[in-house]
Amino acid sequence: MELNEIRAHLVTVEVTDEITGQVFRRELPIDYYENANFLRLRGESMDGNPSELVFITHTGMRRLNDLTGHGPDQDPCGSHTV
Numbered sequence: 001m002e003l004n005e006i007r008a009h010l011v012t013v014e015v016t017d018e019i020t021g022q023v024f025r026r027e028l029p030i031d032y033y034e035n036a037n038f039l040r041l042r043g044e045s046m047d048g049n050p051s052e053l054v055f056i057t058h059t060g061m062r063r064l065n066d067l068t069g070h071g072p073d074q075d076p077c078g079s080h081t082v
Contacts, residue, residue: 008032011041036060 011030016023031042037060045051 005033005035 009029009031011028011032012025013028014023014025029043031040033040033042037057039055039057041053043051
């Protein structure tokens with residue numbers, strides 16, 4: 001089975017303190033979604049309102065540029081004619 005996306009409702013964050021070198025791990029109730037185009041984190045803000053962060057991948061940025069007409073004027077797979 002080919003994995004095209006990743007989903008989870010709980011995220012584990014691991015950080016290393018810059019000064020002490022200590023490692024800390026926290027489990028957070030965050031909705032996680034990832035595919036080839038982007039990674040999205042959904043949760044709640046401090047006041048309980050929905051909040052979301054989206055990180056666009058290199059592949060996603062290239063596709064977005066192509067969709068908005070800012071990509072190269074050539075066919076990347078070589079199968080289309082103008």
